[in-house]
Amino acid sequence: MESSILQTCTNLIKNAQSIVVLTGAGISTESGIKDFRSQTGIYQMAPEYILSLNYFYQNPKGFYQFALENLYHPEALPNKGHEILAQWEQEGKVTSIITQNIDGLHQKAGSKQVIEFHGTMKIASCQNCRHVYSTQDMINRLNTMDDFYVCDQCRTPAEKDRYIKPDVVLFGDTGKWFSIDGFNKILNLINESDCLLVLGTSLKVTPFSTFPQYRSEGSPLIIVNKGDSPYDTVKDSYVIHHSIGETLTKINDCLNPPNY
CATH class of the missing domain: 3.40.50.1220 (TPP-binding domain)
Incomplete structure (x- = not known):
């Protein structure tokens, strides 16, 4: 320098x-x-599509498994x-x-x-009622429930409307x-x-x-x-x-x- x-x-x-x-x-x-686009970044491990809104709704379990492993770093200082x-x-x-x-x-x-600007991995929200879950809540739900990503605080008929999404901005x-x-x-x-x-x-x-x-x-x-x-x-x-x-x-x- x-x-x-x-x-x-x-x-x-x-x-x-x-x-x-x-x-x-x-x-x-x-x-x-890890960053996203470098030679050792996240996109070398998986395509960008996995961090899209479409993928989240198509495969919420797969999305959460990837996101919690690669985007959530509570131990980082x-x-x-x-x-x-x-x-x-x-x-x-x-x-x-x-x-x-x-x-x-x-x-x-x-x-x-x-x-x-691109949100946070600290919390997730129901896409219908906006009820907020901590990411630790979502980890606990994942370990104890099959449909952990479906909000149980609201009763709208369409299940996908009740999906709980991390408060990060995805593609789309x-x-x-x-x-x-x-x-x-x-x-x-x-x-x-x-x-x-x-x-x-x-x-x-x-x-x-x-x-x-x-x-x-x-x-x-x-x-x-x-x-x-x-x-x-x-x-x-x-x-x-x-x-x-x-x-x-x-x-x-x-x-x-x-x-x-």
């Missing part, structure tokens, strides 16, 4: 007063969670990147984190202002942020920020990939990601192809030098 780009990014973050952070799988891989973002939020520098991740590690680290699905109000809130946060920090995402999956386009004129875009992104060469972008934890640690050490 070149010291010049690191120093430039450090100065930009130092001078920023309202940083919005976009995070993807790359920050979670540093906590031991936040890494240095998560911890520094939480610290910067506490210091008033980071105003919001918008994440593609469904693991809850930002909240575990202490971040409060987190938008889980929409989440709470996939609405006009949801998009407007996110785009306003980005437009009103004075620095956009992108961590661990290639910014190639829509609609998340469109978000950097809505930053205000002249607002810097800092990207820390091991792979390339379509925004690497746009105006006012600063790119570091390196580990997120190591990069943020070096920046944070410059912002908060130790007192000896």
Whole structure:
């Protein structure tokens, strides 16, 4: 990592007063969670279709077996990147984190202002009455019931209407942020920020990939990601192809030098 780009990014973050952070799988891989599209990612083990709404309704048991094994990581711990973002939020520098991740590690680290754009694996909801089950509830039901994925809190005649789905956004699905109000809130946060920090995402999956386009004129875009992104060469972008934890640690050490 070149010291010049690191120093430039450090100065930009130092001078920023309202940083919005976009995070993807790359920050979670540093906590031991598999990503999706890399050579060792989840899609090397199974096709994308298994994480679609159609597959969920066709084979809810198979979907849950795959999701609980590959998407649910209650034992995972936040890494240095998560911890520094939480610290910067506490210091008033980071105003919001918008994440593609469904693991809850930002909240575990202490971040409060987190938008889980693709939902969460912590809970599941009946698609009819919206009764909420914890994921541990669903594991217990799976181990003790045949039709564990059918809600027993509502009585609508069609069984499929009572399916309990994890609160994650699947292919062919929409989440709470996939609405006009949801998009407007996110785009306003980005437009009103004075620095956009992108961590661990290639910014190639829509609609998340469109978000950097809505930053205000002249607002810097800092990207820390091991792979390339379509925004690497746009105006006012600063790119570091390196580990997120190591990069943020070096920046944070410059912002908060130790007192000896």
